[in-house]
Amino acid sequence: MSKISEIEAYILGREITSAQWASLMVLVKVTTSDGKVGWGETVSALRAEAVINFVKKINKVLKGSDVFNVEKNRLEWYKHDFNLTISLESTTALSAVDIASWDIIGKELGAPLYKLLGGKTRDKILVYANGWYQNCVTPEDFAEKAKEVIKKGYKALKFDPFGSNFTYITKRGLDLAEKRVRAVREAVGDDVDILIEHHGRFNVDSAIAIAKRLEKYNPLFMEEPVHPEDIEGLKKYRLNTGLKIALGERIINKNQALYFMKEGLVDYLQIDLYRIGGVTESKKVVSIAEAFDVLMAFHNAQGPILNAVTLHMDAYIPNFLIQESFYDWFPQWKKDLIYDGTPIENGYAIIPEKPGIGIDVNEKMIDELKVKGEEYFNPEEPVWVVKGTWKD
Numbered sequence: 259m260s261k262i263s264e265i266e267a268y269i270l271g272r273e274i275t276s277a278q279w280a281s282l283m284v285l286v287k288v289t290t291s292d293g294k295v296g297w298g299e300t301v302s303a304l305r306a307e308a309v310i311n312f313v314k315k316i317n318k319v320l321k322g323s324d325v326f327n328v329e330k331n332r333l334e335w336y337k338h339d340f341n342l343t344i345s346l347e348s349t350t351a352l353s354a355v356d357i358a359s360w361d362i363i364g365k366e367l368g369a370p371l372y373k374l375l376g377g378k379t380r381d382k383i384l385v386y387a388n389g390w391y392q393n394c395v396t397p398e399d400f401a402e403k404a405k406e407v408i409k410k411g412y413k414a415l416k417f418d419p420f421g422s423n424f425t426y427i428t429k430r431g432l433d434l435a436e437k438r439v440r441a442v443r444e445a446v447g448d449d450v451d452i453l454i455e456h457h458g459r460f461n462v463d464s465a466i467a468i469a470k471r472l473e474k475y476n477p478l479f480m481e482e483p484v485h486p487e488d489i490e491g492l493k494k495y496r497l498n499t500g501l502k503i504a505l506g507e508r509i510i511n512k513n514q515a516l517y518f519m520k521e522g523l524v525d526y527l528q529i530d531l532y533r534i535g536g537v538t539e540s541k542k543v544v545s546i547a548e549a550f551d552v553l554m555a556f557h558n559a560q561g562p563i564l565n566a567v568t569l570h571m572d573a574y575i576p577n578f579l580i581q582e583s584f585y586d587w588f589p590q591w592k593k594d595l596i597y598d599g600t601p602i603e604n605g606y607a608i609i610p611e612k613p614g615i616g617i618d619v620n621e622k623m624i625d626e627l628k629v630k631g632e633e634y635f636n637p638e639e640p641v642w643v644v645k646g647t648w649k650d
């Protein structure tokens with residue numbers, strides 16, 4: 259038995275690079291009584307301190323438990339946290355502990371994680387680029403940066419062309435969004451997929467107007483077209499557009515995911531391992547999605563640990579569409595802290611092959627990267643925006 263002896267968590271960061279939300283990392287380290295170490299990563303923008311506090315509580319509850327018992331350990335924490343399945347902070351903290359536990363399990367068994375989950379259904383993972391359009395404002399800015407992405411070999415890219423429009427889209431906002439999307443389509447040609455990110459910020463009539471304007475550019479999907487809680491709006495959107503709907507990054511339990519699928523409101527599911535409960539809960543959601551013929555397109559906007567563990571999921575799942583990747587736009591400090599050997603080659607990510615998640619952490623950097631004082635917050639640009647794009 260490999261007993262959990264300590265769960266530690268650190269808030270790390272340096273400069274604000276591609277986006278505010280991606281400039282922090284909550285690094286979680288699980289150590290066992292026989293000296294094994296596993297790593298997890300998480301962060302929920304504006305909530306880093308709260309997440310750290312949850313990790314401290316989970317540490318108190320799970321100390322002494324067998325690290326292999328991921329289901330039992332989840333239930334144990336659920337028993338203590340009445341609000342687990344309705345709290346982003348709590349699921350986020352538990353997710354990182356779960357991921358670190360699976361890292362240890364893989365290391366103990368000498369197997370890369372994907373071999374424990376279902377083996378390889380594919381040898382490489384088709385990805386789409388995100389984070390590439392920092393400081394893009396004019397259609398020409400978008401076109402120029404999009405060309406650079408394609409030059410790197412990417413076959414698909416995602417972006418948010420809506421600037422500072424929120425809830426309502428103005429006529430000007432709609433015109434500018436169309437120009438930006440047209441510029442990207444012309445820059446990348448017809449063989450590259452473009453994915454439209456709405457960041458769940460529109461009312462349904464604005465979202466439908468957007469869909470009608472943008473459908474001629476043949477987007478692979480429309481992501482979070484309406485506010486995430488607006489189920490009735492999403493139903494109306496479904497009835498009034500023929501475009502594919504992707505969503506899921508704000509889903510924090512499997513029953514919510516089931517609801518969207520049962521109602522036929524999602525084509526491509528974008529849960530994130532750090533919000534849903536790690537590998538343990540993600541596996542269940544993948545299977546529910548398979549039964550509904552829904553394909554997976556995991557959300558993956560944080561750092562190298564989450565990127566690597568998500569690739570293990572992508573390797574085995576039967577219902578795979580495409581994988582989000584910020585890999586080439588990670589801040590340098592994340593690449594120096596965590597080295598994983600999973601670069602993107604010609605638009606595909608390589609599956610990690612080392613035992614566990616297959617990453618190493620340069621622990622010497624931890625002290626230097628610890629964030630002192632409060633989590634950074636810029637009231638001029640919302641945290642969820644790619645840096646320098648909240649402009650028209």
Ligand SMILES: O=C(O)C(=O)C[C@H](O)[C@H](O)CO
Pocket residue numbers: 279303388455457507557558559582641642643
């Ligand atoms: O990558 C995506 O799909 C995003 O929507 C990125 C978000 O802005 C980010 O996850 C917000 O925390």
Ligand SMILES: [Mg+2]
Pocket residue numbers: 455457481482507
């Ligand atoms: Mg998104």
